[in-house]
Amino acid sequence: MTSPDPLSPRLPSPLWAVRDDRFDRRGLRLLLKRDDLIHPELIGNKWRKLMPNVEAAQGRALVTFGGAWSNHLRATAAAGRLLGLPTTGVVRGQELAGRPLNPSLARCAADGMRLHFVDRSVYRRKAEPETLAALLHAAGAEGSYVVPEGGSNTEAVHGCRALGAELRGHSDVVAVACGTGGTLAGLAAGLGPGQRALGIPVLRGGFLDTAVQTLQERAFGTRVGSWTLDDRFHFGGYARTTPGLEAFARGFEERHGLPVERLYVAKVLYGLVTLAEEGAFTRGTTIAAVVTGRPFPEG
Template sequence: MGGVTSDNPPDPAALRPLLPSPVQELADDAFARRGLRLLLKRDDLIHPDLPGNKWRKLEPNLRAAAAAGRRTLLTFGGAYSNHLRATAAAGRLLGFATIGIVRGDELADRPLNPSLAQCAADGMRLRFVDRATYRRKAEPEVLAALVPEGCYVVPEGGSNAAAVHGCEVLGRELRGVADVVGVACGTGGTLAGLAAGLGPGQRAIGFPVLRGGFLGEEVLRLQREAFGGRRGEWVLDERFHAGGYARRTPELEAFAADFEARHGVPLERVYVAKMLLGLTTLAQEGAFTPGTTVAAVVTGSAP
């Protein structure tokens, strides 16, 4: 497909996403011993290039960009950002030009890692900025200097009000399916929408993959932006970030390898493995009453 025009706007539906995503029940001893059911919400199967919450958050932004007649998407991320890769893939598939603002100007002098190399292969123009500037990217004067005229700006992680509404559909798909829903959290947009979409008596647990304890306020901000206030029942469990984004521990690796061997489901380590370790630990701690159905949202694919 060529560039975006008002006569021929790209339609994300042309990518034929698998929606609603499948729900898979697993027989897992850690849950069964407590009288619990474990379900996987396989958002990783939505689309091979835009899996999981990346589809749910990007799709409404892609529609908004097309409706505004914008030809270029600009967004932000770190050196291993799944969001940058998904945005680059969306641009390739739907005919948008893409620009990625990458945290860390020192990276410009190094060979591209596989993640950024894939972004470049999909046509994304990469611009490396120093970490101090990156931290100030939301400030109007900094943003103005970074964003060429005519770009549609998608925030880091894709999390804005449009994305939250996209993730609200995830919650609706799980109404009547589970009592508790676990999801990994980076920028908070998926949890903000998921919790809003769940029905009465259901609750969401978010497992942040970054340290800092800041995410609760961010989820609230996103819900206020999208809905005018807090929506749904949700909490955060901050214990399973393994030291920070993309960090791993021997415990996490052992858990993920054992889970994969028992269930044949590859686990993406940055987000999904941490969330499943969190849910399993809570089950073993007796946090869920017998008879509870627990759903784990698989938000991304293992490489």
């Protein structure tokens, strides 16, 4: 008798219709694509992006990159524990070394991930071949399979294309919060004719348009699908929130009984409510919001 696959997903993820007067009174229909229910430890787009990379690694150790609160680091550490693969996380911020680990990094360490802290200026150059080689050597991760920050690469884009395919025919607009762009790049490619993807960046900088197009060109040879970005809803940048966003998230939880992850999911939902109030969607539009995560530490 074969053992069950520890990374076996629940696919397709559920699609829930919710009644919300902020959309109802404008003739809009809101759906929630519950990607947070795919797997108990590799939540949402983390499963979709990581699994193609795990397959490409062919049993090699994994090394990846992230900040001190990176969901991607946690997911990679969990995958390593479940599959028995060594993992190394290169963490942005040398000043963090020697300090007590925050709950997110503590979870990574508990799952067996080796943490290697690097100076922020070095971290910014991690994609340069010489810098990457030096980082791998210093981290004792030479020969490992490298997963980029956020997990966004060609393999991940192909993995996220299935998310779009699952939503074909169900909505006119699909909105997703964006960190490094891989989910949006794949999602847009998987949608059907007449559907469009809307990305809500959670980082400041306005760089994602180029990043998403580059990811699509590497994966498919050209820009694919209909997609746009609205960068007004980052609330100060990655891992940043405000009292207003917190109040909005609590209110959404009370309305719909759904735990709202603050760093990504709250921002895309806030953005959609704002856009609805601005009249950005015509009456009769069905909007699907991708729920990519759950609040830590539940997820």
